Amino acid sequence: MRLLADDLRRRFGVPPRKPRAGILDALIQTLLSQSTTDHNRDLAFGALKRRFKGWDEVAAARPAALARVIRPAGLGNQKAGRISAFLRWLKGERGELSLEFLHAASDEEAVALLTRHKGVGVKTAYVTLMLASSRDLFPVDVHIHRIARRLGLIGPRVTPEQAHGALAPLVPPGRAHELHMNLLAFGRTVCTARSPKCGGCGLRRHCPFYKTLPSPKAG
Numbered sequence: 001m002r003l004l005a006d007d008l009r010r011r012f013g014v015p016p017r018k019p020r021a022g023i024l025d026a027l028i029q030t031l032l033s034q035s036t037t038d039h040n041r042d043l044a045f046g047a048l049k050r051r052f053k054g055w056d057e058v059a060a061a062r063p064a065a066l067a068r069v070i071r072p073a074g075l076g077n078q079k080a081g082r083i084s085a086f087l088r089w090l091k092g093e094r095g096e097l098s099l100e101f102l103h104a105a106s107d108e109e110a111v112a113l114l115t116r117h118k119g120v121g122v123k124t125a126y127v128t129l130m131l132a133s134s135r136d137l138f139p140v141d142v143h144i145h146r147i148a149r150r151l152g153l154i155g156p157r158v159t160p161e162q163a164h165g166a167l168a169p170l171v172p173p174g175r176a177h178e179l180h181m182n183l184l185a186f187g188r189t190v191c192t193a194r195s196p197k198c199g200g201c202g203l204r205r206h207c208p209f210y211k212t213l214p215s216p217k218a219g
């Protein structure tokens with residue numbers, strides 16, 4: 001993985017970290033981002049922030065009204081139900097709509113608390129905590145799962161959920177955010193799902209998938 005991280009750093013540099021959002025904001029954004037683009041997620045999150053004065057108002061809203069507001073992100077009813085249920089649970093559990101107390105929790109505790117809720121899988125929890133709590137956690141999305149399989153870092157039957165545990169020990173310490181962001185860029189531009197551009201990829205020599213391609217090689 002160090003070789004991969006170094007190669008991607010040469011190609012894409014070290015991605016800047018955005019100013020840290022609150023953990024609850026980051027969680028809601030990540031829930032909205034499921035199965036849609038960053039652009040649509042941002043549209044829905046912006047609409048949410050404009051329509052409601054704060055998370056208390058969102059929690060009090062009818063899920064159907066919430067679904068209408070976040071429609072740009074798709075799956076409005078499902079996402080609204082999950083957001084609503086989470087906010088109401090949090091209010092009942094902690095008395096306030098904030099997740100900042102998670103800064104004091106261990107990685108395992110924070111992940112366990114988030115993933116006990118519907119719609120919050122390991123990837124969503126890791127993304128939330130990586131972005132908003134600056135933790136050295138490595139979320140595995142569909143691009144990273146595909147690339148890891150092609151490079152032989154995980155076996156063909158390892159699911160994206162299982163890949164978190166398999167890949168975490170391979171990530172160079174302190175570089176989870178950089179590697180995650182650069183792999184997303186790599187997966188979107190070079191090691192694409194269809195027709196990967198292997199001809200311009202510096203990882204060819206180390207890529208078992210490339211060696212299976214018929215000659216002339218793709219890309």
Ligand code: SF4
Pocket residue numbers: 150151190191192196197198201202203204207209210
């Ligand atoms: S050689 Fe091709 S399949 Fe392998 S990592 Fe590079 S782009 Fe992906």
